[in-house]
Structures are given as structure tokens and as C-alpha cells.
Amino acid sequence: MSASKSRWADEDPETEAIIAARKREKEEKKRAKAEKQRQLEASKAQTDGDGNDQSRNGDSGPPMKRRRLSNDADTNDAEVPENAEKKKQTTLLRFPVREWGTCRHVDNFERLNHIEEGSYGWVSRAKDINTGEVVALKKLKIENSPDGFPVTGLREIQTLLEARHANVVYLREVVMGNKMDDVYLVMDFLEHDLKALLDEMREPFLPSEIKTVLLQVVGGLEFLHAQWIMHRDLKTSNLLMNNRGEIKIADFGMARYYGDPPPKLTQLVVTLWYRAPELLLGAEKYGPEIDMWSIGCIFGELLTKEPLLQGKNEVDQVSKIFDLTGPPNSQIWPGFRSLPNAKSLRLPSNSSASSSSDPPLLPRSRFPYLTNAGLGLISELLALNPASRPTARQCLAHPYFREDPRPKPKEIFPTFPSKAGMEKRRRHHTPEAPKHGQEAPELDFAGVFGGAPGGDTGEVGAGFSLRLG
Incomplete structure (x- = not known):
């Protein structure tokens, strides 16, 4: 007896009695489990025999009820775990959602x-x-x-x-x-806008930094266009940046949904310096191509630190556009003469000369430090013909972003001191966006290529030329 006794056993008789009782309970469970297994095997053998007899006699009886393999009703209470009842209860997944209610003050x-x-x-x-x-x-x-x-x-x-x-x-x-x-x-607060940054910087962004900025802006714009949203007022003052190198498009006051084919839309959209030529020439139907023209203007501004096309009014803006891109013709911009304000254009005699590239490349002298791929991209974005401009998705896949130097990672993007926390952001003579509901004026562009301002019967006023009937 003393040999079989564990050396860890307690000499207390009460403890020995508890241990013995536990051993007996364990042995009873084993016997009950063995008996239950024997009954299941006997039941299975009988079922198989009945099934064979029925198949031999061709008698198809009612289907057998599926046997319950777990949680049987006759399971002993000792075999049921304490948390079994909790497991049987269904747990509902709840997700935090915003509820309807009054706005906060x-x-x-x-x-x-x-x-x-x-x-x-x-x-x-x-x-x-x-x-x-x-x-x-x-x-x-x-x-x-x-x-x-x-x-x-x-x-x-x-x-x-x-x-x-x-x-x-x-x-x-x-x-x-x-x-x-x-x-x-x-809205989320961001420390800078690109317009204020460019005004304060002594040197423009590095080529790798320009690519990082453009990729983020065009990436956000590609998402908007995929949702059928036109921004219609892209400019550097509406592009915000935080001190982690992240760019976010802001100010959606002029944004709206569009369709295919595009509906008749307001002509007077986009701040003047970033406005596409088809809008200046009175197009009543347009699409996301006007946002891509604005991207081209922003690209040029990032390169030079100054707005690319700073027109004093609509007529002067058209003049500066054609001075950069060259005059339009039916080869590079088919159908432009059908636009309302294009009828008054008096094109120079050499405007019909064809170009070797489509769209034509912009003058290299305006962007001396830009690579050939970069010059090709900005020339496509600032194409007079809206159909020649790349989409946001095509722009993201342009070779310019894959050549050296590669886009700088946002994690090592330079940081700048914030002006928003200490003073008002200075407005550097940037024209304001058009007001909603403002009617587009009827413009006379007869003097764009050197003719008399306003044409033979026109006069200058309110920042644009009026045709007098």
C-alpha cells in the first residue's frame, strides 16, 4: 500500500477521500462512454441490415432521420461543459454606424x-x-x-x-x-496650400518632388472622374498639403456630377488662369478634359513657381494661351470654329501649318530643365483639342513618372513652417473663381492676333470685349 502511494499525496484523510471520489467519477464516465459507443455501433449495424433488406425487396421506406452525433439529449450532466449553454447562444456582430440626428452646434x-x-x-x-x-x-x-x-x-x-x-x-x-x-x-486641417508655399519658397520644388505632388493630385482626380465628378476649379490654392507630404484636393464649391454624353453645363467655371480654351470660346458641353487642362497649368506652375498663364481678362487669357500653344487650326483642333466665341477669331495666315507631333510640343524655351518625357506630358495636358488630352488614368501611367529621378517618397518630403496658425494666408493677386449663376459674357476675340481690340465695332469694358450689335 505504501509502495503505490504517490509521494505527492497529502496525509490528510479528507484530501485522500476527495481524490478517491474523483477517480471513481472518472471511471464511471469511461464506462458510460464505452456503453454509449457500444449502443451506437449496434444501432448502426441494425440500420445497415434493414437498409440492405429494403434494397433487396425493392421497398423504399421513408428516409432515416439523421442521427445526432453531439450534444445528445441523453448525455450525462457530468459530460456537459459549464460554458456549453453560452456557446449555444448566437452572437450578433455589431458595427458602429452613424445614426440620423440633429447636427452639432x-x-x-x-x-x-x-x-x-x-x-x-x-x-x-x-x-x-x-x-x-x-x-x-x-x-x-x-x-x-x-x-x-x-x-x-x-x-x-x-x-x-x-x-x-x-x-x-x-x-x-x-x-x-x-x-x-x-x-x-x-474638415481635416492641413497646414499649407501649394499657392502659399510656392510664393514663400526661394527655389521651386525638385523634379522628384514635383512628380510626388502631381501623382497625388492626379490620383485624387482619377478617383473623382471615376465617380463622375468634375472639380471645375483646380488650382494651386485649392491643393492642400500637410507636413507628411500628403496632398489633398479641396474646395468643391464648383464641383458637379456629369454623364456621357455630357449635359449642357455652365460655361463660366474654373478660375481664369486655369480655364481651358474651349470654355473661353463658349463651349456649352464639356467633360473632365477641363480638369486635365488645369492640371497642365498646375504642372507649369510647379516648374516655374509662377502661374503659367496670367491673363488680365478673358481676351488676354486666350491671347496668352495661343502665344504658348500656337494658333488653332482644323488639323490640331477639328471643329473649333463651331464654338460660339471662335467665330470672331481672325487667325494669322500661317496658322494652317501642320505639326509633326499630335498634339504639338510646347516651346522648349519655356521649360528648359524639363526632360523630353516631361515636355511631352505637359504638351498633352495643354493640348488645344480637348480630345487630345490624356485622361487622369493615362496621365498616371505616363513614362515621365517612371524615369529618373523617381518620385520622392512622402516620408522624406520636406516640411515647411505653417502660416495658417499665425496669420492670414496672403492673397497674391490671384483671380477669384466665377460666382454661381453669373452669366458668361459674349466675347469678341478679333484682336487676339493683333487686330483692333474688340474688333471694328467693339469696345473694351469690365475685363472683356463686348460685341455691339
Whole structure:
């Protein structure tokens, strides 16, 4: 007896009794399990025999009920684990979703300082009192809207809610003030806009940095166009950048959905210096090609630190465009004469000369440090014929982005001191975007190539030339 006793056993009789009881319970479970297995095997043998008899006699009886292989009703209580009842309960997966409810009040945000005023709102830097996060607070301009809530504000909210992309500014929520016309958009705050950065920089971006910026802007634009959204006001002041080298497209006041074929749209869109020639010539139908023209203007501005085409008015803007690209003709831009404002153009006699490339390359003297691939890309983006411009997806696949120097990783992108936290961003004589509902003037471009301003019966006024009937 003493030999079989474990050296770890307790000499206490009560403990020995408990151990013995556990051994007996374990042995009883083993016997019960063996008996249950024997019954199952006997039942299976009987079922197989009955099935063979039925198949021999050609009698097809009712299907056998599927045997229960686990959690049987006759299972002993000792075999049921304690958490078996919990496992039987179905667990529902719950995901956090936003619920319908009233907008928060603007008093939940502490306004820190004013940043700038745009065509469709005032932008301030603010802090969320609940979380302490710094955000951008944009108050929509509603005071002068005769039709109630401005359609520009509705489009901006709608498109921002649909455009969830890494290179599009993130709309967090819409909050209200004390009055019905106090509507604010709460967006992520970014330290810089490219226009202010270019004005403050002593030297332009490096070629590798320009590629990084362009890839992000065109990447965001490719997503917008895939969602059938045109921005219609791309410019450097609407491209925001944080101190992690991330670029985000902002200011969707003029954005809108389009279709195929494109519907009749407002002519007076896009800030003048970034406006495509077909818009200046009065096109009533246009597509995402006008955004790609703006990308070409931004590309040139990144290269030179100055806006590429700084027209004083619409007539002067057309003159500067044709001075860069050369005059249009039916070979490089078929059908341009059918545009309303193109009828007054008096083209020079040598404008019909054909070019060896389609679209023609821009003058190398304007971009002396750009590679051949880069010159080809900016020439395609600034093609007079909208059909010759690449799409955003084609632009992303251009060889310019694959040649050396390669795009600089965002992680090592240079950082710049933020002006938004200390003072207003200075406006450097950049023309404002057109106001919604403003009618496009009827323009006379007879003097673009050296004729009398306004033509024989015209006069100059309000920044453009009017044709007098």
C-alpha cells in the first residue's frame, strides 16, 4: 500500500477521500462512454441490415432521420461543459454606424484664427472642444443666395461625402450656428496650400518632388472622374498639403456630377488662369478634359513657381494661351470654329501649318530643365483639342513618372513652417473663381492676333470685349 502511494499525496484523510471520489467519477464516465459507443455501433449495424433488406425487396421506406452525433439529449450532466449553454447562444456582430440626428452646434468648436476667404465661404482654424483635435471650419456663404440654401454648398457637401479618397480633403460633419443660414463644414486641417508655399519658397520644388505632388493630385482626380465628378476649379490654392507630404484636393464649391454624353453645363467655371480654351470660346458641353487642362497649368506652375498663364481678362487669357500653344487650326483642333466665341477669331495666315507631333510640343524655351518625357506630358495636358488630352488614368501611367529621378517618397518630403496658425494666408493677386449663376459674357476675340481690340465695332469694358450689335 505504501509502495503505490504517490509521494505527492497529502496525509490528510479528507484530501485522500476527495481524490478517491474523483477517480471513481472518472471511471464511471469511461464506462458510460464505452456503453454509449457500444449502443451506437449496434444501432448502426441494425440500420445497415434493414437498409440492405429494403434494397433487396425493392421497398423504399421513408428516409432515416439523421442521427445526432453531439450534444445528445441523453448525455450525462457530468459530460456537459459549464460554458456549453453560452456557446449555444448566437452572437450578433455589431458595427458602429452613424445614426440620423440633429447636427452639432458650432459652439462645440473653439475658433482659433481666420485663414482665408474663398468664393464660397470663410475658412478658419478651430479646435474640437470634446476631442482637442484641430480642424478646418468653413462657413458657407448663404447671405446673398436668393434661392435659399446655395446649390454650391449642396454640391460641395454631396461630392465630399462621396469622394472618400486619400487625396481628397475629408469632410467630417456639418454643424449649425444659431441661425438657419449659419452652416459650417468641418474638415481635416492641413497646414499649407501649394499657392502659399510656392510664393514663400526661394527655389521651386525638385523634379522628384514635383512628380510626388502631381501623382497625388492626379490620383485624387482619377478617383473623382471615376465617380463622375468634375472639380471645375483646380488650382494651386485649392491643393492642400500637410507636413507628411500628403496632398489633398479641396474646395468643391464648383464641383458637379456629369454623364456621357455630357449635359449642357455652365460655361463660366474654373478660375481664369486655369480655364481651358474651349470654355473661353463658349463651349456649352464639356467633360473632365477641363480638369486635365488645369492640371497642365498646375504642372507649369510647379516648374516655374509662377502661374503659367496670367491673363488680365478673358481676351488676354486666350491671347496668352495661343502665344504658348500656337494658333488653332482644323488639323490640331477639328471643329473649333463651331464654338460660339471662335467665330470672331481672325487667325494669322500661317496658322494652317501642320505639326509633326499630335498634339504639338510646347516651346522648349519655356521649360528648359524639363526632360523630353516631361515636355511631352505637359504638351498633352495643354493640348488645344480637348480630345487630345490624356485622361487622369493615362496621365498616371505616363513614362515621365517612371524615369529618373523617381518620385520622392512622402516620408522624406520636406516640411515647411505653417502660416495658417499665425496669420492670414496672403492673397497674391490671384483671380477669384466665377460666382454661381453669373452669366458668361459674349466675347469678341478679333484682336487676339493683333487686330483692333474688340474688333471694328467693339469696345473694351469690365475685363472683356463686348460685341455691339
